Amino acid sequence: MQRFLDPAILASIGNLELLARTVVDGFVAGLHRSADFGFSQEFAEYRAYTPGEDPRHIDWNLFARTERTYLKRYRGETNSQVTVLMDASNSMKYTSHAVNKMDYTRYAAAALMYMAIKYQRDAAGIVVFDDDVRDSVRPSTRQGQLYRVLAALDRAEPAARTNFANPMRHAHELLRRRGMVMVFSDFFGDPEEMVEAIEPLRYHGSEVTLFQVLDPKEIKPELRGPSVLEDMETGQVMEVIPDYAKNEYRRRLQAHLAAIEARARAAGMDYRLLVTDQPLDATLQAYLSLRKAVAA
16 A cells, blocks of 8 residues: 555656545555454445445445445535645745655645545535635535646645735635635744634634644754755745754754644644655545544
8 A cells, every 4th residue: 555655656646636546546445455444434435335235325436446345325424525725835845855845735635635525525625825825716516626626736836935814814714614624734833823823714613633744854854064054935044053953953843843733732623743755644544534523
């Protein structure tokens, strides 16, 4: 299953829909092969077929991939609303390897949208933002919705600086029913201000998850000598020595990550750290967990 989720391999796939289908179909097949995932319990769309039940509801495409029979539940039991909020500020283009933070987010969001629309028949939408909203697609189950959200992902390019205030107000106006909201950002800012701006998204009863997307070298920088670092959003520069990067910087970053997680959970939101050289299963697993919680 690992090859379906490796971001470095996914980078070679030019078509975003093909990439999403590759990730999700591989992930779902892996869930069926491993009892440890508890797929039949978490993935609300399906349950195991019992002899004597109406075979018209069997998903034969899923059977062709897994050689197991599963029934689809009816849409009325499982439909929800899934919205991705995607930070497209300049800092998201940073990378130390094959995939930058923006593209990693693009892959993760595409996979989530594909799973929501094709597997769960959920209403899905997206908001792309930096210091303001740059693109948005209202959540919908209309024909062609997958292409609309994937097109918005394709169009997104890093620009400007991050500011959560205006984009979150727009998202709050956009989302009028309970569902799942997933915010992807590197969250380089004041934890209190960022979470306070996002928190109103919960007011309609939505489940909100913050996905903090970081490059591995942002977590553990490796400098061979004194270096001049430039902030990709403000242009500010500072000289850093290896000892600072290895010790004080890492201590401060861990404190920052802990503060964001603590503030998010105190506000009733989930938090996940995603590192851009790691497989994409964390986002898909989080989606399944949230999907189960919303359907409960």
